[in-house]
Every structure is written in structure tokens, then in C-alpha cells.
Amino acid sequence: MNLPSTMRAALITAPHTIEHQEVPLPEVGPDDVLIQVELAGVCGTDAHLLEGHFHAKLPLIPGHEIVGKVVALGGNVRGFSEGQRVVLDPDLNCGTCIMCQKGMRHQCLHYEAVGVTRAGGFAEYVVAPSNVVYDASDLAPEEAVFAEPLGCVAWGITRLKPEPGSTALLYGAGGIGLLLMQALKASGVSEIAVVDTQTERLNLARKLGADHTFLASEADEQIKALFPHGFDIVTEATGVAKVQQHMVQHAIPGGKILVFGVAPEDVTIEVSPYEIFRKDLTVLGSFSLNSTIPLALRWLRSGQVKVRDLITDTLPLSGLSEAIDQKIAARAGSIKAIVSPTLILEGAPS
Known part of the structure; x- marks a missing residue:
């Protein structure tokens, strides 16, 4: 697949400031998967990041509730193929600290997270280690985008x-x-x-x-x-x-x-x-999620947890500020806002 050298992204550049920029495409390491983002959910954590709280390292591309399709694989990656729909567990861990060894990987003493401490899904593409990527090829993107919050x-x-x-x-x-x-x-x-x-x-x-x-x-x-x-x-x-x-x-x-x-x-x-x-x-x-994406995916696949009715707003990247404002204000009638980078690509109004 021929990939562009740059992509559109929404960045928090300073507290209370979101800028839309053309940025370099993420580099794909030997153990990484490059994903073209289909949808990314807006979460309360994004509001905290916009305020400069919660591990924020600015400038930052936020967005940790991600579903998309694989477009490139690192040389060491097995088990995935181009075009496959996947979701992410955004929490990354060192695997060696006392908390990781106790099985509390989400409490890692060297905590990192996609969309929180490193570039996330409010962009056309996102890169992540393959060990936090999960197959979601049997789910619609409007269902799979709930894998991370349901994992929590x-x-x-x-x-x-x-x-x-x-x-x-x-x-x-x-x-x-x-x-x-x-x-x-x-x-x-x-x-x-x-x-x-x-x-x-x-x-x-x-x-x-x-x-x-x-x-x-x-x-x-x-x-x-x-x-x-x-x-x-x-x-x-x-x-x-x-x-x-x-x-x-x-x-x-x-x-x-x-x-x-x-x-x-x-x-x-x-x-x-x-x-x-x-x-x-x-x-x-109960903080974050801890290797619980598989259980979330089982609930989605079985229909025991229904999510389509929760989506009340689907916005382009340029609507991210509006979506976060709605989250903060708990606007009547608004349940869940999701961002679709493809709305911009398809020329939808910003």
C-alpha cells in the first residue's frame, strides 16, 4: 500500500488549545502496527488532557478509544494482515516493574498510553505495538470503537x-x-x-x-x-x-x-x-483497564452489551473541540461522541 508522508491530526498544543495540523506519518518500528483510524471515541480523559492534567505531555495527539484498519506491519509482527480491522488497548507497560510482575500492568511504574502520553487516534493514522492490538474484523467500526471503554x-x-x-x-x-x-x-x-x-x-x-x-x-x-x-x-x-x-x-x-x-x-x-x-x-x-479487551470484545460479539444507540454525535477531526465541550457540559441528549477522520477525507463540512 502506498502511504502518504504526512497526515491530518488534531493536537493539544497547550492547555485549552487544539490545533489542526499536517504532521509526519508515524514511523513503524519492527514490533509495531500502523493503523488507519476509522473512528475514535471522545472520553472524559480527553477533557482532562485538554486542561493539561492526567499525564499530559504536550503537544499531544489525543484519542485512546480507537478502531481502524492495518496498513503496515513491522518486520517482527505476525498474526495481522493489511486491511484487517483492529482495536487497541492503549495502556503500554514495561513488563518488569513490581506492578507489572503483580499482574497490575495498568499500574505500571513506567506508565505510557496511546493518546495519553504518546500520539493517539485523533488523526488519520496511529502506530502501536502489536502486543496491544486485537482483531475486530467481525465487528462494525461503530461497535468496535467501544472496545476500550468497555475494557475499562x-x-x-x-x-x-x-x-x-x-x-x-x-x-x-x-x-x-x-x-x-x-x-x-x-x-x-x-x-x-x-x-x-x-x-x-x-x-x-x-x-x-x-x-x-x-x-x-x-x-x-x-x-x-x-x-x-x-x-x-x-x-x-x-x-x-x-x-x-x-x-x-x-x-x-x-x-x-x-x-x-x-x-x-x-x-x-x-x-x-x-x-x-x-x-x-x-x-x-477501578482504574483504566487491565488486559480486559478480550472480555469486552466477547460482550460486543455476543450482543450482551449493545452500543449503537449510545452514539449521538459523529464529527470530523475539526469537531473535536465541540465534542470535548459537550463531554464537559454533559449536554442534554448527548451520550457518546465519536470522531471520524474520514469525514474530512470525504469532504464533509468541518
Whole structure:
């Protein structure tokens, strides 16, 4: 395949600044795969990077939720072919530090990530080591683009270990929340209640399998009336500290609390240690993903997790700033924005 020497890319050049530039095509090392990006999802992490937080090394091409087609292979790479649709696990690790040796590769002491510390998918092409590339040839790009965020959900589920027949309460019905809700159902939860501030999101949650939905302004009394003893699992996908502080009161004795949303780094909450002690609660965190792309792909292939209805905005590269602004503002009606570099190539309006 004849490849160009340059490509279009969206770069964060300084905090709160995105520039669209023509940059050199990434070099392909002996163990690398060069991928032509079909779609890249917009994530809250991209908003943090735009603010100059979360490992940001600027200038940076962000974008870590990537699906595309293989266009070139390094000399040592086996098992892939040109034209094959693939997805990425963006987390890269050294393999030798104490965290990697413990099996916590996403906590690598030498953490690197595609689209976070090195060039990512908001570009026409992206390069990645072949050992973090996975086949997705049997999925549509609109499904495969969810492999990375669903991989993060899969790590949360792996940490949580839901028991068959358990009940769950979930705060937040945005894109990640609706993935988490479906994954809980796929993992044995028999009854799940969802809380959100937007009626449109709650309607979609019902469509995708929620058993009960509650507007946040009315939730507490209604929840206590239906589930007076609490839930086996209480989790959230909001990143809102007040919500995270609130979860303990709805956990049944012996229950589990999963903090999944990303709160600001400098925020703290007040939780009664006596309540955790008295109710025999387990409190868990879940950061990123940890070799969980295969589980995410199984959920997508089986249809246990449905994702097409989550896409509400498909934008060209020039729409990246708009997509991140929508993410920050949690615009009503917006669930998941994805960026398609091919919209520019095909001459779509910018």
C-alpha cells in the first residue's frame, strides 16, 4: 500500500488549545502496527488532557478509544494482515516493574498510553505495538470503537465479582454508565436500578435493560421504598464527589461499593468508617483497564452489551473541540461522541 508522508491530526498544543495540523506519518518500528483510524471515541480523559492534567505531555495527539484498519506491519509482527480491522488497548507497560510482575500492568511504574502520553487516534493514522492490538474484523467500526471503554468496565467487573442474582444501584446513565449497567447484567446481576439527572438517558437505560430508573431529584425516597434494605452493589459512573459520598447509605450489609467515575484529583469526601465497619462493606476502586479487551470484545460479539444507540454525535477531526465541550457540559441528549477522520477525507463540512 502506498502511504502518504504526512497526515491530518488534531493536537493539544497547550492547555485549552487544539490545533489542526499536517504532521509526519508515524514511523513503524519492527514490533509495531500502523493503523488507519476509522473512528475514535471522545472520553472524559480527553477533557482532562485538554486542561493539561492526567499525564499530559504536550503537544499531544489525543484519542485512546480507537478502531481502524492495518496498513503496515513491522518486520517482527505476525498474526495481522493489511486491511484487517483492529482495536487497541492503549495502556503500554514495561513488563518488569513490581506492578507489572503483580499482574497490575495498568499500574505500571513506567506508565505510557496511546493518546495519553504518546500520539493517539485523533488523526488519520496511529502506530502501536502489536502486543496491544486485537482483531475486530467481525465487528462494525461503530461497535468496535467501544472496545476500550468497555475494557475499562470489564476491569471494574473483574474487581467487583458480582454474585449471580445480586441487585445493583448505578448512578449515572451516560456512555460509561450504560456500558457498566449492561456489563453488570451480563455478569449475573438480576435487578438493577439507575439514577440520572436526564430523562432521555433514563429512557435509554430502560431500553438497554434497566429494571428501575429514577430522576436524581426524586431518587432517595423512591429507592428506599422499593429497596428498604439496600443493594448488594452500589456503583457510579459520574465522577461527582457528592454522589460517591452518598453511596454507602444504599448498600446492604455485606454489600460492595465500586467507585468507577473519575472525580477531580483534589476533591475529598466524608464517609463514616463506622458505617463501613458496621455493615461489613467492601469498597473498591477501578482504574483504566487491565488486559480486559478480550472480555469486552466477547460482550460486543455476543450482543450482551449493545452500543449503537449510545452514539449521538459523529464529527470530523475539526469537531473535536465541540465534542470535548459537550463531554464537559454533559449536554442534554448527548451520550457518546465519536470522531471520524474520514469525514474530512470525504469532504464533509468541518
